[in-house]
Amino acid sequence: MNDINTDKNYKSGNIIEVKNLVKEFKGLRAVDNISFSVKEDEIFGFLGPNGAGKTTTINMICTLLSKTSGSITLNGHSVDRERNKIRNCIGMVFQDPSLDDRLTALENLHFHGLLYNIPRRTLKKRAEEVLGIVNLTGRENSLVMTYSGGMRRRLEIARGLLHYPRVLFLDEPTLGLDPQTRNKIWDYIIRLRKNRKITIFLTSHYMEETEICDRIAVIDRGKIIALDSPENLKNMIGGDIITLTSEDNARLKEYANRMDGIEVHNIKEDKIRFEVKNSSEFIPKLIKESPVKILSITARKPTLNDVFLELTGREIREESASLKDNMRMRIRRRMRH
Amino acid sequence: MKRELAGIYTVWLRDIKRYLRDRPRVIGSFAQPVLFLFVLGTGIASSFNVFGGGGGKDFLYFMFPGIVGMPVLFTSFFSAMSIVWDREFGFLREILVAPVSRISIVVGKLLGGSTIAMIQGSIILMFGPLLGVQINFLIFLKVLGIVFLIAMVISNMGIMLASVIKSMQAFQVITNFLLMPMFFLSGALFPLNQTVEWMNIVSKINPLSYGIDAMRFTILNDLSLQLYPLWLDIVVLVFLIIVFSIIGTFLFNRQD
Numbered sequence: 026m027n028d029i030n031t032d033k034n035y036k037s038g039n040i041i042e043v044k045n046l047v048k049e050f051k052g053l054r055a056v057d058n059i060s061f062s063v064k065e066d067e068i069f070g071f072l073g074p075n076g077a078g079k080t081t082t083i084n085m086i087c088t089l090l091s092k093t094s095g096s097i098t099l100n101g102h103s104v105d106r107e108r109n110k111i112r113n114c115i116g117m118v119f120q121d122p123s124l125d126d127r128l129t130a131l132e133n134l135h136f137h138g139l140l141y142n143i144p145r146r147t148l149k150k151r152a153e154e155v156l157g158i159v160n161l162t163g164r165e166n167s168l169v170m171t172y173s174g175g176m177r178r179r180l181e182i183a184r185g186l187l188h189y190p191r192v193l194f195l196d197e198p199t200l201g202l203d204p205q206t207r208n209k210i211w212d213y214i215i216r217l218r219k220n221r222k223i224t225i226f227l228t229s230h231y232m233e234e235t236e237i238c239d240r241i242a243v244i245d246r247g248k249i250i251a252l253d254s255p256e257n258l259k260n261m262i263g264g265d266i267i268t269l270t271s272e273d274n275a276r277l278k279e280y281a282n283r284m285d286g287i288e289v290h291n292i293k294e295d296k297i298r299f300e301v302k303n304s305s306e307f308i309p310k311l312i313k314e315s316p317v318k319i320l321s322i323t324a325r326k327p328t329l330n331d332v333f334l335e336l337t338g339r340e341i342r343e344e345s346a347s348l349k350d351n352m353r354m355r356i357r358r359r360m361r362h
Numbered sequence: 363m364k365r366e367l368a369g370i371y372t373v374w375l376r377d378i379k380r381y382l383r384d385r386p387r388v389i390g391s392f393a394q395p396v397l398f399l400f401v402l403g404t405g406i407a408s409s410f411n412v413f414g415g416g417g418g419k420d421f422l423y424f425m426f427p428g429i430v431g432m433p434v435l436f437t438s439f440f441s442a443m444s445i446v447w448d449r450e451f452g453f454l455r456e457i458l459v460a461p462v463s464r465i466s467i468v469v470g471k472l473l474g475g476s477t478i479a480m481i482q483g484s485i486i487l488m489f490g491p492l493l494g495v496q497i498n499f500l501i502f503l504k505v506l507g508i509v510f511l512i513a514m515v516i517s518n519m520g521i522m523l524a525s526v527i528k529s530m531q532a533f534q535v536i537t538n539f540l541l542m543p544m545f546f547l548s549g550a551l552f553p554l555n556q557t558v559e560w561m562n563i564v565s566k567i568n569p570l571s572y573g574i575d576a577m578r579f580t581i582l583n584d585l586s587l588q589l590y591p592l593w594l595d596i597v598v599l600v601f602l603i604i605v606f607s608i609i610g611t612f613l614f615n616r617q618d
Contacts, residue, residue: 087459112461125453127380139372140460142365184456 040065040192040224041086046095048081055081057247058095063192063226068218070238071228072329074339078247079228080120083196086226087115100191113141116185120196122177124169130156130180131165134187141188148187155183159213175206182213186223193217195227199234211237232329241329243336250336255329262327262335265304269322270295277317300327369462373470374477376453377441381478391433392485399429399489422493424587427578428550430505431512433482435545435570438513441475442520443533445614464615468521472607475520476513483509487581495581504580511599512573518606519569525613548574555589572598 039062048056056078063069071079084090086097088108097104099111117123124133131152138148156162159179169177178198185193195214199207215237218225229235236255243251243258251258271277274297281299301307304324312319333339381387399422407421448454457467487505490497497505523536547554547561548570554562565571576595579588590598 089455089459109461109463112459115459117456117459119455121452121455123453123456125376125380127383128376132379136372136376137456137460139368140457140462142368142461 038065039063040100041069041226042096042098043082043086044096046082046085046097047093048078048085048090049093054247056085056092059244059247059249060095061242061249061252063224064239066222066224067239068214068225068227068237070235070241071226071244072230072232072235072241072333073228073244074230077244079230079244080196082244083194083226083228087117087194088112113188114191116188116190116193118178118181118185118193118195118198120200122181124177124181124184126169126172126177129166129168130161130172133169133180134165134184137184137187143188151187151189155186158186158217159183173206174202175209178202178206178210179213182210182217186217190223192224192226195225197228197230199229199231207231207234232333235329243329243333245333245337251332258329258332259327262300262331264300264302264327265324266298266300266327266331267304267307267322267324268296268298270297270320271315271317272320273317277315277319280316281311365461366463366466369457369460369466370470370473372462373457373467374474377471377474378477381481391437391482394436395429395432395486396489398432399425399486399493403429423495423582424553424578425551426490426493426495427581428548428574430483430486430509430581431548431550431570431574431577432545433486434479434509434512434573435516435541435548437482438475438479438516439520439541441478442471442517443524443536445471445521445524465611468607468611468614471521472514472517475517476510479513479516480506480509490581497581501581505577508573508576508580511596511603512570512577514603515569515573515599515606518603518610521610522606522613525610525616544568544570547571549578549589550574553587569599569602 041063043062044060046056046059047054059078059082071082073079081090085092086099086104088104088111092104100114102110102114104111125136128136134152134155135148138145138152143151152165153162156165159182161176161179161183164172164176169180172180182193182195182198185195198214199210202210211234214225214227217223227235227238235241238255240252240254241258242249251261269277274295278297281297308322308324312322403422403425410421445454449458454467458464483505484502487497487502527533527536543564545551547565547568549565550570554565554571572590572595575589576592576599578584579592579595
């Protein structure tokens with residue numbers, strides 16, 4: 026087989042093209058007619074709650090799951106006919122751990138090298154190189170069993186890079202890790218992207234983490250509801266976010282609604298929340314003129330969480346998913362492999 | 363082609379390395395047969411003296427080849443079944459996304475399970491001389507061949523079932539309602555031609571009976587204990603391997 030990693034026969038400049046992709050599980054649409062493309066060497070992110078269809082979509086792109094309809098090409102190869110060519114030019118870091126913990130780190134990498142047909146001598150050099158990238162040099166002969174969660178994840182990233190893939194998929198790469206380790210993982214990813222030409226496709230349901238992406242697709246209930254750069258997405262909000270509590274929220278809401286250009290979006294328990302263009306001018310004015318006593322007030326720059334709230338009317342991390350969401354998640358879990 | 367061989371080798375090598383590193387598993391895998399042979403076997407053998415009939419010594423001698431088959435049945439079945447949870451949570455996903463065909467993965471898994479079964483069968487075989495069963499090198503090689511055939515049949519069954527059944531709970535049910543009856547009705551512990559009619563019929567559709575029959579004849583070389591001619595045993599086993607592996611590979615290949 027010739028070296029597919031340098032194959033440049035795709036024309037569009039997009040390394041991944043997805044058109045009208047649908048995946049149904051027993052009549053349930055997990056992925057509902059989505060189309061998008063990923064540019065070469067960008068960091069592309071899928072942002073959405075659990076069960077939104079992120080993993081299902083990734084699994085279809087990387088040939089692990091068959092699609093119901095639609096088309097997918099990666100690096101110019103069709104997922105229908107050229108599965109092995111696609112497999113050859115992607116690296117995967119799965120949501121669930123996929124290392125063999127009874128083997129050493131180096132053995133895990135060697136098995137990977139065997140599967141991707143990397144010659145023995147090259148393999149040795151590359152293993153050193155990728156272990157260096159994720160800072161695991163010196164621990165390569167320990168059993169993976171003895172590794173911490175963060176080290177395992179780093180080793181998986183190293184393994185995903187071993188065969189020099191054109192696209193690296195990271196499915197919830199920081200899931201289940203503590204905040205400090207999560208930050209470290211992102212540092213490695215940012216550094217990787219600086220030092221090497223590679224496209225990174227990641228998913229996350231942690232808002233702040235997807236901000237490193239060049240472009241983000243916000244996905245909810247199997248549909249892409251927005252696709253843009255993090256800055257542009259946040260600009261959709263148009264201003265600062267004010268959250269406040271007062272003695273009489275209903276009256277304050279009525280009052281605020283009458284003020285110029287303010288639309289009170291939602292009331293959550295005893296809080297109201299709205300956006301204003303310039304919070305430093307607005308707050309003193311409101312405190313002076315408010316008909317009811319204000320108990321607390323905060324102002325902040327919009328985050329992607331606000332974008333999701335704006336688009337769907339729900340918080341992304343809402344614990345209580347609807348019955349349908351739960352069902353979808355359960356089915357997805359059962360079907361996913 | 364080279365790549366597919368590398369895939370088979372990788373899956374195989376991983377199973378072997380894992381097995382050899384798992385001491386409790388290595389010990390456990392022959393502790394159970396030894397328990398069956400020396401505790402249950404000796405107990406039943408001495409009960410012949412109580413209930414009449416004599417021949418206690420002959421019983422242990424009869425049972426020995428069946429006990430050699432015991433770890434082969436369990437090891438190869440569970441090794442193949444592990445493909446399921448491995449696929450959901452483990453290393454298998456790494457292999458599934460690699461540029462290697464599904465067939466190579468199945469073949470690697472079959473060979474891995476069979477190799478481990480052969481190692482375990484050989485360990486039990488070493489106990490033969492303690493019971494007065496003479497094992498020479500030729501017999502040893504023949505037994506390995508039969509163990510390989512049995513392991514391939516059972517592994518293929520495991521892969522077939524694993525491709526269809528996907529919950530952990532179901533595994534427990536299968537162990538209790540499939541593996542144990544298969545073992546009991548295989549002729550491993552008692553002669554099948556002297557039992558009640560229904561047992562006799564069930565044993566005929568039990569793939570393991572043919573394996574145990576071949577094993578018994580090869581180890582003991584005693585025509586009086588033989589159910590079917592050796593060639594028939596082997597033909598049945600090879601036939602089952604072919605049929606099961608076609609079905610198993612097909613089922614495993616389905617993407618979702």
